[in-house]
Amino acid sequence: MSGLRVPGGLAGTAALLLAGFVLDWRLGLLLAFWLGAWLLNSGLAATGGKGAARYLVPAIFGLAVLGLWEMAVRLYGISGVILPAPSAIGARIAASVPILWVDFVQTFLKGALSGYAIGCGAAVLVAIAIDRSPFLQRGLLPVGNFVAALPIVGIAPIMVMWFGFDWHSKAAVVVIMVFFPVLVNTVAGLAASERMQRDLMATWGASYWQALFKLRLPAAMPFIFNGLKIASTLALIGAIVAEFFGSPIKGMGFRITAEIGRLGLDMIWAEIAVAALAGSAFYGAVALIERAVTFWHPSQRH
Numbered sequence: 238m239s240g241l242r243v244p245g246g247l248a249g250t251a252a253l254l255l256a257g258f259v260l261d262w263r264l265g266l267l268l269a270f271w272l273g274a275w276l277l278n279s280g281l282a283a284t285g286g287k288g289a290a291r292y293l294v295p296a297i298f299g300l301a302v303l304g305l306w307e308m309a310v311r312l313y314g315i316s317g318v319i320l321p322a323p324s325a326i327g328a329r330i331a332a333s334v335p336i337l338w339v340d341f342v343q344t345f346l347k348g349a350l351s352g353y354a355i356g357c358g359a360a361v362l363v364a365i366a367i368d369r370s371p372f373l374q375r376g377l378l379p380v381g382n383f384v385a386a387l388p389i390v391g392i393a394p395i396m397v398m399w400f401g402f403d404w405h406s407k408a409a410v411v412v413i414m415v416f417f418p419v420l421v422n423t424v425a426g427l428a429a430s431e432r433m434q435r436d437l438m439a440t441w442g443a444s445y446w447q448a449l450f451k452l453r454l455p456a457a458m459p460f461i462f463n464g465l466k467i468a469s470t471l472a473l474i475g476a477i478v479a480e481f482f483g484s485p486i487k488g489m490g491f492r493i494t495a496e497i498g499r500l501g502l503d504m505i506w507a508e509i510a511v512a513a514l515a516g517s518a519f520y521g522a523v524a525l526i527e528r529a530v531t532f533w534h535p536s537q538r539h
Contacts, residue, residue, distance in 0.1 A: 263312040263313060266308065266312065267305060267308055267309060267312070270301070270304060270305060271301065271305060274297060274298075274300075274301035274304075275301075277297060278294055278297050278298060278301075281293055281294050281297070282294055303323045306322065306323055307322050307323050307324060310322040317502065317503060318500050318502060319502075320502070321502050321503045321506055325503050326503055326506045326507055326510060328503075329503040329504055329506075329507045330507045330510065330511070333504065333507060336492070337507060337511050339487050340487055340488050340489045340491075340492050340508065340511075341489070341511060341515065343404060343484075343485075343487045343488040343489075344404075344407070344473070344476050344477060344480065344488045344489040344490065344512075345473060345476070345489075345512075345515050345519075347404035347407075347408070348404040348407030348408050348411060348476035348479070348480075348488075349407070349408075349411055349472040349473045349475070349476040350472070351404070351408045351411075352407065352408035352409065352410065352411025352412045352414075352415065352472060352475070352476065353411055353415055353468060353469065353472040355408065355412050356411060356412035356413070356414070356415035356416045356419070356468065356472075357415055357416075357419045357464075357465060357468055359412070359416060360415070360416045360417070360418075360419035360420040360423060360464070361419065361423050361461065363377070363416075363420055364419075364420050364423035364424045364427060365423075365427070365449070367420075367424055368424065368427045368428075374424075378420075378421075378424070381416070381417050381420055381421075382417070384413065384416075384417060385416075385417035385418075387413070389410065389414065389475060389478055389479075390478070390482075392410055392413055393406075393410050393478060393479040393481070393482045394482045394483070396409040396410050396413075396479065397479070397482050397483035402483045402484055402485055403485060404488075406479060406483070407475070407476040407480060407484075407488075408476075410475045410476065410478070410479040411471075411472045411475045411476055411479075413475075414468075414471045414472070414474075414475040415468035415471055415472055415475075418464045418467045418468050418471070419461070419464035419465060419467075419468050420464075421464065422460045422461060422463050422464030422467075423457060423460065423461050423464060425457075425460050426456065426457025426459070426460025426461050427453050427454075427457050429456050429457060429460060430452055430453050430456040430457075458527075458530055458531045459527075459531050462523065462526075462527040462530070462531065465523050465527075466520060466523050466524065466527070469516070469519045469520045469523050470516060470520060472519075473512055473515060473516045473519070474516075476489075476490070477489050477490040477493070477512060478490065480494075481493075481494055489508045489511070489512055492504065492505075492508050493505050493509075496508075
């Protein structure tokens with residue numbers, strides 16, 4: 238929002254508002270709301286994003302988007318079947334907490350989180366094995382690249398047939414999705430330590446494992462966490478998509494599929510909102526752990 242540029246300063250702003258009201262008074266109201274939020278955010282961003290302004294700018298942006306959404310639905314009388322208002326979605330969330338919790342546990346805690354832990358852990362171990370073996374470097378990485386290119390809509394039905402309709406098949410899909418990003422980043426990270434540092438460890442008589450745990454893995458942590466953050470966004474997506482192809486009568490993907498047939502868009506948006514919040518919180522948790530582990534890295538000095 239702070240990146241918006243209105244030609245001519247205040248004169249351009251007034252002209253834009255006037256044009257909006259001439260075309261449609263409802264459009265004028267939406268433009269006035271947006272420009273007001275933009276001016277507020279611009280003032281906060283001008284402080285350099287320090288202190289409370291660092292958190293207020295994205296919060297105001299998000300609230301402005303929700304406000305515009307609510308106003309547009311009400312001013313133009315958009316049907317809830319086409320696009321429900323945020324207030325209607327919030328009411329549905331409040332009325333469906335038990336259902337949403339059961340779906341959250343099934344999809345996120347069982348499917349996405351377990352698959353994420355297994356896939357990322359396996360990727361780090363395989364990366365160490367690849368680092369130890371030139372043969373695996375030449376043979377396994379191309380295979381991993383091939384597996385990463387497989388479409389999820391093709392993998393998910395196969396996993397459902399292999400592992401059943403419960404969360405195990407969703408975890409298997411997540412493992413496949415998160416494995417390669419973490420693998421590639423870990424392999425790159427293990428090669429990131431400086432040659433002089435590795436030579437110094439060898440001069441001190443350090444074994445491969447001592448050099449790995451005392452030098453190379455710490456140096457690789459920024460790369461590993463890049464892979465973990467990418468994987469955190471893929472995990473929930475993979476679990477939800479996998480549920481489209483077979484699931485017990487619970488889960489976010491199952492609920493979305495069931496509500497499509499009933500035109501229950503408010504419930505679909507409620508599931509999307511819960512998934513977005515869960516995914517954002519998961520990403521934020523990984524980022525907080527990264528800051529604690531890689532506090533020494535220049536990227537964390539701000």
